[in-house]
Amino acid sequence: METPNIVITLEEAQKRAQKWRDGSVQGNDFKGSLISKETLVGLMGEDGQNGIRAYNGIDDQGEYKLLLVAVDSKGNDLIDENGGFYIYDFTTPCPTGCDINSPLYTL
Secondary structure (H helix, E strand, O other), X not given: OOOOOOEEOHHHHHHHHHHHHHOOOOOOOOOEEEXXXXXXXXXXXXXXXXXXXXXXXXXXXXXXXXXXXXXXXXXXEXXXXXXXXXXXXXXXXXXXXXXOOOXXXXX
8 A cells, every 4th residue: 555645754753743732933823734635535535534633733944734534433643654644744834824814814
């Protein structure tokens, strides 16, 4: 099975989540994330998934990211690259990918 190009490794996801939790990047520019259809289709197509969980993270360029994983019916994260359960990171943070006319953006 070929790994989709919109996934990241567990090690990279852990690094990004730790940066978020450490407060390594300051500021309050992060307003939301654009999640691609490709990411959602990939997550929803995973056998055994019952939902999606999002973790906050920061990549090496300092951009806020949502790290998305499928979740089973018991609420457990489904993370197993060999089994086809990936961590998806194909989100575009807002303000980079924003609808600047949205009432949620213009608060």
